[in-house]
Amino acid sequence: MDPYGLLAKAGIWYLVADCARVPRMYRLERITTWKEVDRPRRIRENQTLATVAAALTAQWEHNHAIEVSATIDQTQIERVQRIFGQRLVQDDHEESATGRKVTIRFLHLEDVRALLPFGSAITVHGPTEARAHLRDLAADLAHHYALSSTS
Template sequence: MKASRLLHLLLLLQTRQRVTTTELAERLEVSRRTILRDVEALSAAGVPVYAERGRNGGIVLVDGARLNASHLDPGELEALSVSGLDDALLSRLGLGEARQAADRKIAAREAATPAARASARLSDIILVDSRPWLSGAIAEVDVAELAWALRGRRRLRIAYRRSADAEPAARVVDPYGLVAKAGRWYLVADVEAGGRLFSLERLSGYEVLDRPAELREGETLRTVWTALSARTESTGDVIVTARLRATRLDLARRVLGSRIRTVAPADEGWCMVTLGYPEIEAVRQLLQFGDHIEVLAPDAARHRLRELAQDLVERHAPRPESV
């Protein structure tokens, strides 16, 4: 632990040259006395660092001194290889501290380059947050443990509940790996030589079997995921035409995404949209737009929405005791 702390201290100094003992103590979560002892130990080992007293004093790294501390260890490289994950997801994979260490080393390396010091880093002006809005969904299984189990490339027996079922059922799968999509985790696996997606929110347990996973030749996690996501996001062959209030067009783009085929102006305050669905039943998604939408065609879509709306009216009729 002390070696890690000393390295962190050196990286901070390489980035800024001079840091107060109070700030170092706060950053490293130790006392100011411990910081001073660490500085003494580093100085005794030949590191050009010293404590400077006075109003503008602090811990100082001799100007021009460059420390070869920018290499990344295997854990830090792995943390960077999954750089699309936010801090919460990295922590669940057990890579949170490794990522922080890698970031410190990168910052120290950049601080040694005059051109880099003269401009802002991309990480200072771009933030990637992969969490979904207003979502508290949590996978039932431990993502980090499952990820490590998948490294063995073994078959799994999983307990999985489909969205339409009340209880999970057991099934054997050949896993390719895990995908984090919009803050949710999915297991990508073959079932009888066909790719499938399993949401970890509905995966209640798993068992690693003593048999190698039988993966399709030439297929990888990336290729299978690409095919599955394209199939999931397919707009289908049912084309729905509707009038939509223009004030709800931005919301429709966020909610409906690639299901929107075309948009054209209509009456004042309205626009005409065409939507693609895999089946008529999927038009129930449009109920969330309430009186801001009117489905014009096909008749089957209008009929299904009318049935659903009538069911809602009956369910929300005044209760007898409140009449």
């Protein structure tokens, strides 16, 4: 790992580094162990923390297949921020006493499954296929736990 430095984005700290000469961002709170090596870092020529971080964040912003529009209960905003990080875009103009309008970016439709732990604390407004997929997942879960003679 060849570090460029630390970056704070949306209140979350990241280590920006090259791993095998490929740029990466690692959420700092998820790094639990490390080992110092006895060699100088090898960063790519003409690259800085700012240039590498800008390229990585731009790549993320354009590397998603589905944007889910939703309203999150006020009690869950911090939890949603921790879980979705930079994939979450809050609409600062759309806030009420009960919730905040947000957009969450996912790579694949199947990834909306990550919204299930929020239950009714999140209301997905669109797109239609995201709402339908969540409805199907919830129905499957309810069916799985339905009372049966073998329970």
